[in-house]
Structures are given as C-alpha cells and as structure tokens.
Amino acid sequence: MWVFLAIWFTVFAFAPSGYACNGHQSFCARPYSNITQLVTHDSYAVGQKVAATQNLPLIQQLNDGVRGIKLSAVPNHIDPSQMHVCHSMCMVLDAGPAVSVLDEIADWLKDNPNEVVTIMWNNLYDLHADQFEKVYNHSNIMPYIYTHNLSNPTSWPTLQEMIDSGKRVVNFVDSWADTKAVPWLMEHFLHIFETPYQTTNANDFRCVIDRPVGLQNGTGMMYLVNHFLYGVINIGEYRIDIPQRDIALQTNSQSLIDHTEQCIRTFGRPPNFIEVDFYDMGKAMEYLARLNGIPYIAPANVSAEAGPVHAQNLKWPTHMIIDNSSPTLSIPHTLFLSWFLLTSMLLVLF
Numbered sequence: 099m100w101v102f103l104a105i106w107f108t109v110f111a112f113a114p115s116g117y118a119c120n121g122h123q124s125f126c127a128r129p130y131s132n133i134t135q136l137v138t139h140d141s142y143a144v145g146q147k148v149a150a151t152q153n154l155p156l157i158q159q160l161n162d163g164v165r166g167i168k169l170s171a172v173p174n175h176i177d178p179s180q181m182h183v184c185h186s187m188c189m190v191l192d193a194g195p196a197v198s199v200l201d202e203i204a205d206w207l208k209d210n211p212n213e214v215v216t217i218m219w220n221n222l223y224d225l226h227a228d229q230f231e232k233v234y235n236h237s238n239i240m241p242y243i244y245t246h247n248l249s250n251p252t253s254w255p256t257l258q259e260m261i262d263s264g265k266r267v268v269n270f271v272d273s274w275a276d277t278k279a280v281p282w283l284m285e286h287f288l289h290i291f292e293t294p295y296q297t298t299n300a301n302d303f304r305c306v307i308d309r310p311v312g313l314q315n316g317t318g319m320m321y322l323v324n325h326f327l328y329g330v331i332n333i334g335e336y337r338i339d340i341p342q343r344d345i346a347l348q349t350n351s352q353s354l355i356d357h358t359e360q361c362i363r364t365f366g367r368p369p370n371f372i373e374v375d376f377y378d379m380g381k382a383m384e385y386l387a388r389l390n391g392i393p394y395i396a397p398a399n400v401s402a403e404a405g406p407v408h409a410q411n412l413k414w415p416t417h418m419i420i421d422n423s424s425p426t427l428s429i430p431h432t433l434f435l436s437w438f439l440l441t442s443m444l445l446v447l448f
C-alpha cells in the first residue's frame with residue numbers, strides 16, 4: 099500500500115512563523131468560501147479491507163490536513179433512538195454512536211484552536227434536524243458550532259473571524275435540514291453543488307452539476323468536486339460499489355488535477371471542496387496547496403515504496419459500500435443484502 103504520511107501536516111501545521119489559520123497565515127484573511135479544502139469520502143470507513151474508502155482514521159485525517167468530513171447518520175438497529183455513524187445499515191458497518199464521533203472531533207478541536215472543520219452529513223434515513231441537534235447537544239462539540247447568517251447566505255466570514263469567535267465547525271446535511279428549528283445545520287444543496295459521484299471509469303469524470311438535481315446555474319454557491327472511482331458488482335437489482343484502492347495512486351494524481359482543471363474552466367473558479375478516497379495516496383495535498391496559492395513543502399521522509407497501512411491506527415471497522423442512491427430497502431431485501439454482505443466480508447476476511 100502506498101502511504102504518504104503527514105504531508106499536509108508538514109506543509110501546514112508547522113507554518114514557520116506567526117499565526118496560522120487551517121495551517122497557513124494567508125488563509126486567515128480569506129473567507130471560508132474562498133479556500134479549496136480536502137474532503138474525505140466516507141471518512142469513517144477506514145481499513146485495509148476491500149471495502150474501505152480510507153487508509154487512515156478520522157483524527158489522522160484531520161492531523162494530515164483534511165478539513166471536510168463526510169458522515170452517514172443511521173439509526174442503530176438495536177436501539178433506533180441512537181444515532182450511529184454507519185454506512186447504509188448499522189448491521190453491515192457501525193462506526194459507533196454519532197456522539198462519540200463528534201466527541202472525538204471536539205477533542206481534536208480543543209487541541210487545535212486555529213482550525214476550521216466542516217462536517218457534511220449524509221442523511222439516508224431522513225432523520226430530522228432535531229435528532230441531529232439532540233446528538234450534538236449530548237456531545238462536546240456544541241460550543242464550536244458555527245451558525246451562518248442565512249439572510250446573507252453567500253457571504254461567509256474569514257477563517258480568522260471564525261477562529262476568533264470560537265465557532266469553527268460548519269455543518270451541512272443533505273436532506274431534512276430545518277434551519278428555522280436548527281439554524282446551524284444547513285442544507286447542503288442550498289449552499290454547495292456537487293459533480294457526479296458514481297464514476298466507475300477514470301475517463302468519465304465530469305464537470306456538471308449533478309446535485310442538487312435540476313440546478314442550471316451554480317453562481318453564488320460553493321461547489322464540491324467528487325473525484326473517486328468505484329468498481330461495480332451488480333447483484334440482481336442491487337448495485338454494490340467497491341472503492342478502488344489499487345488504482346488510488348493514479349486516481350489521486352494527474353487524473354485529479356485534470357478533472358479539477360476542467361471544472362475550474364467550466365465553472366470559472368476553483369472548487370471549494372475536493373472529495374477523495376484514500377487521500378493519503380497520490381498528489382491531492384500537493385495539488386491543493388497549489389490551488390490555494392501556498393507553497394508546498396514536500397515532507398522530508400516520503401516513501402514512494404509500497405509500505406504497510408498503519409494497522410495499529412485503524413480504529414474504525416471496514417465496510418461494504420452500497421449504492422447510496424438506492425431507495426430505502428424493504429426488510430427482506432435488507433436481510434438478503436446483509437446476508438450477502440456478511441458472507442462476502444467473511445470471504446474477503448478469511
């Protein structure tokens with residue numbers, strides 16, 4: 099496995115002098131909406147197994163400079179009143195109670211007072227905004243939560259302003275936002291549009307508005323470039339998407355640069371977010387530094403050779419990716435799919 103450790107850490111966390119915001123002084127005066135940030139796809143799906151989307155755990159991602167985290171909120175199958183971070187179904191992958199994940203992030207924020215972080219929730223189960231609020235209320239993250247001025251939606255504070263106010267966690271949810279009741283949990287697709295996310299071939303990365311569906315003109319919104327590849331296994335009517343670690347080095351190198359440059363031409367400005375799998379492989383960090391106009395300092399000790407994934411760091415279970423866009427599955431289908439996935443996982447594991 100190709101592992102480039104601590105690239106961003108070296109570049110940003112140790113800015114040589116003075117005050118740094120998200121690792122670099124030049125970011126302090128820039129509005130939140132004027133920086134290209136790295137987002138990890140399924141940030142919690144960590145491991146060496148076939149189904150994981152990331153090699154390194156969430157906190158390591160933050161240490162390495164990832165500033166956007168994508169989490170999936172799912173009611174726990176044992177106690178549905180408990181929100182867990184799971185992929186599609188907690189029976190298949192359960193990364194634990196959402197409160198614990200938020201607490202981990204809160205601990206990191208406490209240790210890193212000059213960092214602004216974004217959490218993007220995938221809300222496959224139509225959980226309501228107050229269910230998110232309840233979980234946040236029970237975690238230690240609440241004091242850090244940023245509330246946007248929704249009367250002035252396209253105007254974002256600078257990182258310095260956010261850091262000074264202490265409100266430096268920006269939250270989006272992809273459905274069921276209710277900003278009248280819970281103003282800080284913003285509707286993702288009101289503020290951010292995304293390029294297609296179900297790409298299976300490196301030649302097919304496109305720069306069109308995929309979500310929100312039907313949006314013709316993204317002027318005034320931020321945007322996110324999805325740049326990761328899936329392999330697809332079709333089982334009857336089900337499509338099972340398998341992340342492509344073996345080619346992640348290529349996916350996250352020239353392919354990422356070419357795709358993003360195309361989007362910059364299409365949309366007339368750099369993306370606000372670039373979302374990848376296996377962020378530690380390839381040139382994502384180096385390219386983001388360039389896009390943000392800050393120097394990239396290659397870490398002193400980068401091994402270009404295949405090295406072991408740092409298994410001792412891996413706190414999160416692995417999982418199978420199931421097509422997110424599938425309609426809610428019926429119980430028999432769910433049972434079948436669980437059986438299938440568990441069987442496949444056992445085959446993969448042993």
Ligand SMILES: *[C@@H]1O[C@H](CO)[C@@H](O)[C@H](O)[C@H]1NC(C)=O
Nearest residue numbers: 131132133134367368369370
């Ligand atoms: C930020 O603003 C500068 C100056 O207007 C511009 O060149 C750059 O492309 C912007 N970056 C993003 C991500 O909006």
Ligand SMILES: *[C@@H]1O[C@H](CO)[C@@H](O)[C@H](O)[C@H]1NC(C)=O
Nearest residue numbers: 227228229230231232233235
């Ligand atoms: C969360 O806490 C705030 C402040 O104490 C309170 O107003 C709100 O009702 C709580 N929300 C939920 C869903 O418990």
Ligand SMILES: *[C@@H]1O[C@H](CO)[C@@H](O)[C@H](O)[C@H]1NC(C)=O
Nearest residue numbers: 245246247248249250251253
């Ligand atoms: C929010 O934005 C509106 C419109 O620009 C402005 O009138 C209002 O003062 C702002 N509210 C806060 C709390 O800054």
Ligand SMILES: *[C@@H]1O[C@H](CO)[C@@H](O)[C@H](O)[C@H]1NC(C)=O
Nearest residue numbers: 314315316317318364365366
């Ligand atoms: C999008 O809308 C903006 C103003 O709202 C306009 O200037 C621009 O030309 C539009 N772009 C396209 C492609 O229609």
Ligand SMILES: *[C@@H]1O[C@H](CO)[C@@H](O)[C@H](O)[C@H]1NC(C)=O
Nearest residue numbers: 103397398399400401402405
């Ligand atoms: C790079 O780091 C590894 C592990 O920390 C170490 O074993 C190796 O000697 C280092 N290589 C160089 C060239 O510094």
